[in-house]
Amino acid sequence: MITFLFYLFGGVAIGGAIGVVAARSPVGSLLFMVTSLGAVAGTFVLLEAHFLAAIQIIVYAGAIMVLFLFVIMLLNLGHDYQRDLKLGAFAVLSFGVIGAIAGILAVQLAGTDVAGGAAGAAGLAGGSPVDAAIAEHGAVGAIAQSLYTTYVVPFEITGILLLVAIVGALVLAKRDV
């Protein structure tokens, strides 16, 4: 069942991603993107990252995509359905680069049982270290435990980054500075 769900979510994620690239109107592209993000959130749940799945839906598919939608509607981009695909020599070059990346990834991943190899190296008999942490602290607590002790300085820096981004976005988007 879990394997079936994983392939279902994976198929929806890849279909949504292709839709993002291929859709004619920006709003259609955006809705495909939301589909893809939701499917990836589903695979997060299957990989036992429940907190991140919730954050993915709330922050990514909710907040960030609505921000994109605001901008698309503010700039009134949905009406001109002209194709903006780059064709010709550049497209051939692009697909060459993409094919090279895909080939390298396939060669790296093919035949190597990544999970089995690492689990064998760590001496784990089927159990993941994340499962133990989640069983002890809960899905949110397992992340919070690490985030507020080991990674507390990057966490605070993230807060400063968000403040700078807010001020920067305001200054950039203002009509008269």
Next chain:
Amino acid sequence: MVTEALLLSAFLFVIGTAGVLVRRNAIIMFLCIELQLNAVNLSFVAFSRMFGIEGQVFVFFVMTVAAAEAAVGLAIIISIFRHYETVNVDSFNLLKW
């Protein structure tokens, strides 16, 4: 499961790269960059199954930086649109030659 998740992540990353290279609409290119970030997040979560919770903490940071980047990037796109009345990246050629 982990290997399949890594393969899915690779597929999504490649599709995102294709979008950035092929489309001319600046907002769609930006969406495709978000797609790439999301693919990398998926591979971080998959690796966190093997190496511990730190991968998920890093995904948390990546999402925060992506939110900040989206806000600033969209502000830049609005600012450019006010100047050129288009978001087609081929029109922005002031620094090209």
